Amino acid sequence: MSENLDPAALLRWYIEAGVDEAIGDVPIDRTQVQAKAPTPKTERPVAPPQVVPATPAPAPIAAPIGDATAAHLAAAAHTVEELRAAVEAYTGCALKQFASRTVFADGNPKARVMFVGEAPGADEDRQGLPFVGVSGKLLDRMIGSIGLTRAESAYITNVVFWRPPGNRAPNDEEIAACLPFVVRHIELVDPAVLVCVGGLAAKTLLAKPQGITRLRGQWFDYETPGLARPVPCMALFHPAYLLRSPQQKKMAWRDLLAIKQKLGESGPN
Ligand code: URA
Numbered sequence: 001m002s003e004n005l006d007p008a009a010l011l012r013w014y015i016e017a018g019v020d021e022a023i024g025d026v027p028i029d030r031t032q033v034q035a036k037a038p039t040p041k042t043e044r045p046v047a048p049p050q051v052v053p054a055t056p057a058p059a060p061i062a063a064p065i066g067d068a069t070a071a072h073l074a075a076a077a078h079t080v081e082e083l084r085a086a087v088e089a090y091t092g093c094a095l096k097q098f099a100s101r102t103v104f105a106d107g108n109p110k111a112r113v114m115f116v117g118e119a120p121g122a123d124e125d126r127q128g129l130p131f132v133g134v135s136g137k138l139l140d141r142m143i144g145s146i147g148l149t150r151a152e153s154a155y156i157t158n159v160v161f162w163r164p165p166g167n168r169a170p171n172d173e174e175i176a177a178c179l180p181f182v183v184r185h186i187e188l189v190d191p192a193v194l195v196c197v198g199g200l201a202a203k204t205l206l207a208k209p210q211g212i213t214r215l216r217g218q219w220f221d222y223e224t225p226g227l228a229r230p231v232p233c234m235a236l237f238h239p240a241y242l243l244r245s246p247q248q249k250k251m252a253w254r255d256l257l258a259i260k261q262k263l264g265e266s267g268p269n
Pocket of ligand 1: 117158
């Protein structure tokens with residue numbers, strides 16, 4: 001490390017890049033680590049080629065995309081509580097091994113509006129509840145601005161149930177491993193309005209190639225075989241993005257008013 005580099009500045013840089021935890025139990029002083037000497041090459045007699053009978057590939061550790069087990073377990077859940085138990089018992093998403101808690105949902109499962117965010121962060125991982133950190137506080141204010149509360153009139157979950165290490169975005173395989181549960185979750189809650197919070201949730205649920213800037217503010221029909229009718233679905237800017245780009249809050253406000261209006265059209269709160 002250069003002697004001019006301020007350790008506090010370096011630490012801040014790491015935190016801004018999403019590195020908020022030391023992975024090893026014991027810190028490594030990299031200034032003391034010796035470069036490993038290359039192992040000398042030894043001549044080995046070349047064995048004649050052999051024909052080896054094909055052996056079956058070992059079973060994958062993580063669930064492959066479109067995992068049949070997840071789909072089967074999700075379909076077997078007939079209540080939100082049964083689904084929560086199935087998700088907590090599920091080991092097919094690789095993220096689970098890094099997380100401390102399963103983050104299933106918060107709010108009222110009978111609410112008429114369901115918010116689906118991206119992935120738990122450090123605060124959510126500690127508390128086992130979605131959107132309880134800084135961006136969660138803003139989401140609560142956004143929900144409150146249209147007369148709803150998390151405890152009574154909103155239900156909140158994410159597209160993955162475990163925190164990705166270092167707050168990176170979940171990858172396609174991790175999202176696919178959770179997706180059957182997320183879809184079943186929506187079917188069981190059967191909300192009057194579905195809201196995708198952020199680009200990743202919109203991309204996952206709406207299966208559209210456009211980014212959040214294009215998708216937000218429009219109504220889509222969310223349909224699955226398990227829903228009696230298509231659910232109107234809108235994407236919102238993620239509160240973490242709004243905290244970084246407050247000039248976009250007016251667009252989010254517009255979208256929230258559209259959600260309020262749709263809820264008013266589809267019945268009493
Ligand atoms: N961001 C999300 O998308 N979900 C959470 O639960 C927390 C932050």
